[in-house]
Amino acid sequence: MIAAQTLTLAEKQQEFMAQVLDDERALPDGWTPRHAAGMDIYRNAYRARLVDAVRDTYERTAKWVGEDAYRQAAAHHVITHPPKSWTLDHAADGFPETLRELFTNNPEVAELGWLEWAMHQAFVAADAEPMDAAKFGEVAASFAEEDWASMRLTFLPGTEQLPITHDIGKLWRALGDEQAETPEFTLEQPLHCIVWREGFKPVFMQVEQHEGHALEMMRGGASYGEMCETLIEILGEERAVAEAGAILGRWLHNGLIASVEK
């Protein structure tokens, strides 16, 4: 290895960072056991801080899998996804994927992790007033027939969704309650979990798959008309017409919609 004196500061920092990230890496030339002892402190602090930061977001998931399994998973995540961003919150990004890879026999773990991640995102999402049914009614009163088909919606910042195969809502509530017993968390049919923010509080609901698809489409910029066509394919004409209205009503009632455009 080249002597430290001939390295630029940038090169020294790259080497120092590599030392922090990899505790097997050979020490640079000229470093003494005293340097090694110092580096140990930086390595430990780095790992401990990130494992704790991930736990801040995934508190219930950590409780669900147990402390030892959580620590192993978080340590694995930190090694495979060393943080790049200045915000420590991002250290927790992608952890549900890591959970999916590690807990293949317990797929509810990754779903629960996703729920906690989404609620954490919603917690600090931009502030916005949801549109209520009355306000929507005012806008829609001026709609011509064809405006309904071309209507597009925007949703509250922080709105997220995921197809789920376990009742993670039940799990989430039980894990927040010291007294609660482990609930039955299988689902008879897959659902979608939707997360958004009500005032300053992140909330979620579990809805049927067709509603999840409808939301996914409209969040992606599809028109109400396109959404209705998809509902017809899934549910048949008669049910689709009733459901399209019911879904829109539910989103308004729950305060998911930020604005409407014809």
Place this chain on the structure above:
Amino acid sequence: MTTSDPLTGNSVSGPFSGFGLGLRRTHYQDFLEGDVAVDFVEVISENYMVEGGNPLRILEQVRAKMPVIMHGVSMSIGSADGLDRDYLKKLKQLADRIDPLWVSDHLCWTRTSAHNSHDLLPLPYTHEALDLVCDNIDHAQNTLGRSMLFENPSSYMTFPEDEMTEWEFIAAMSMRTGCYLLLDVNNIYVSAHNHGFSAEAFLNGLPLDRVRQVHLAGHTDGEIKIDTHDQPVCDGVWDLYAKAMRKLGPVATMIERDDSIPPLPELLEELDMAAKIAERSRELEPA
């Protein structure tokens, strides 16, 4: 013209002085509901550099009650790769929104262009590093449109290539960039022990007229002491604080506690101790 810049001291009363605490989540309710007897609070800037939501709302409510200092941990003023534009932009947005007494960060580096350690990593004290740090400070102060404070860090190793002491580095940095100093007395104590230098030499070597704030904190003992902010301030740090306060002009003093955070009254008692020591030190002739 009379301005009231708490940094330059261009006001009738001189630079801002007083005693404060860090605003931490566990004490949000105390600060929102009660009249907590502090002169200011210090917040970790990054916790509020978010789009919206409850933390920002609470910060604004506390700000309506008292002055706020923004203390950052992620500027990475010593990064050879330069400063992160997105970070500076968000920091400025928060400063414009909160109107803090001042904005501070640490003399250290935290990131390369590829990775972020989320830790305060040590700089070699070389002329190359000094030039780089001064360029970065100029960039940060110009972007923010205000002078900043930089804090001496705790460190756990020094480098074979060091060309000057930490205090010589800090003195030159402050002189060249016009930045002010945040003197962390615990960090002096910890680093003096870890690297075998004299804490008093450190104090004597600094341009003390540039110090606008003092940090006090607890650390973890060992062959290498670690800056953990998880226990009360120790006697050795109180002694060093008393010595520092005999030499310093008006400054803001605050106690940092980030782990094993006790109920607020306990921290207020510790802060009271700081106020008493400061008062006693002032009565003595400058050392």
